[in-house]
Amino acid sequence: MLLLGVSIVVIIATIAMPMMAIKASSKENPKPKIEDGVISKNTSVQLDGESTVKVFITAENKVEEVDLEEYIISVVSSEMPANFETEALKAQAIAARTYLATKKVKPCEKASGGEICDSIHCQVYMNKESRIEKWEGSDGKGNWEKIKAAVDATKGKVLSYDGELVMYPQFFSTSSGKTEKAIDVFSNDLPYLVSAESSGEEIAPKFETDSNxxxxxxxxxxxxxxxxxxxxxxxxxxxxxxxSRSESGGVKEIRIGNEKIKGTDFRMLLKLNSTNFKFEITESEVKFSCKGYGHGVGMSQWGANVMAKEGQKYDYILKHYYTGVDIVDLEFK
Known part of the structure; x- marks a missing residue:
């Protein structure tokens, strides 16, 4: 999913995941049954397998088995700045753990026999030593321990909707002040991914950006x-x-010559920071002005941090961005 906003990254790849927490007619996204290895209850989600993660290490072209919670610490440290509030880090941990759980149901096609890859295609992962070294000019060990504490405080917790695992726990860096509905971006109408207010993000470094x-x-x-x-x-x-634009301001559809395409496809094609953009065409260049950073669906990381600074707890933050969800235990059978 980048250090903050990869998610976005991450995130685009997740639109291909199977749908479980919603009723769907899409042939590409059939609803898994009990025999697919997952059983859902009101207080927990049960999966086949073990509490370890088979991560495909791209640089070494091998699959490495990692402790699940250690994996989540690394992912959170890669997806969200360590100086964010603890409650925001906790919310990120649960979103990341939920995403991992979906890959235990439907492994990543790029994982070469593993369950999940270590790149932005899924979630960024690196071992503890490498992660600490990446924090140049800061207290790497202290950062790791801070994030570990947030992960430990939410150990085993994932998101569920209507008693089933949330299969699209989307998150991204920065909103334009309001998040997007999933259907306006990914074409999947998900009841827990609707538009939500996300004020106070003007302080984010990529709240407003220009590109020529x-x-x-x-x-x-x-x-x-x-x-x-x-x-x-x-x-x-x-x-x-x-x-057309969404109620959040993102471009839903755009005409380019004789073609009409989705705003998110246009954004990806030209590598724009968001679908909430305006443009001006001159003789020499096209000037784009964007609000927000990322696909705009699900939890805004900067928005989560703003809410945490205001005193909101991780459960409130998650339920604000993921409508109607519950926070339950992930169990293995």
């Missing part, structure tokens, strides 16, 4: 991906048009 992209680069990038777009220097100004 060479006009020819924009034309070539779009035409290469969408050969019916037919963009040229002569027609580009009249052939990129925002068709």
């Amino acid at each position: 992209i060479n006009t020819d680069e924009v034309i070539n990038t779009i035409n290469t991906k969408y050969n019916k777009a037919g963009l040229t220097r002569e027609n580009i100004k009249s052939n990129i048009e925002i068709i």
Whole structure:
């Protein structure tokens, strides 16, 4: 999912996960049954397997078995700044543990026989020693212990909805002041991923960002991906048009020449920080102004930290961003 916002990362890959916590008709996302190795109860979610994680280490091209909670410490330290409030770190730990649980149900296709990979495709993972070394100029051991305490305080806890494991525990870096509905971004209508207010994020470093992209680069990038777009220097100004926005301000659909595509696809194509963008086309470049950082669905990490600073506990934070969820125990059978 980047250190803060990878999630975003992470996150895009998760849209392919099977749906369990919702009723769905999508053939790509069938609802798992008991024989798929998961049983849900009101106070716990039970999975087949053991409380270890089979992580595919990309750089070494091998699968490594890691203690589950040790894995979560590493992921939280990679996905959220150590100087964030403890309650925000706890919320992140539960979201990360929930995501891991989904990979025990449906392993990552890039994990080469493991359950989950160590890159932003899933969740960023590195061993304790490497993680501590990455905290240059700060108290690495102290940071690890702080995050470990947050993970320990939520040991074994995951998110459930309607008695079943939440299969899309999305999170991202920074909202524009309001999170997005899943259906407006990923096309999956998930009852626990609806729009939520997320105020106070103006302090985030990427709350508002600008990026300028060479006009020819924009034309070539779009035409290469969408050969019916037919963009040229002569027609580009009249052939990129925002068709609709979500209630949160994100672009839902945009017209590029003779093509209509989702705002999230346009964002990914041009590597914009969010779908909440405006643009101005000049002779030499296209100027994009974005609000927020990441896909905008689920828990905003900076928003969670703002809530924690205001005195809210991790359970309140999670239930604010994931509507109607419960926090339950993850058990193995």
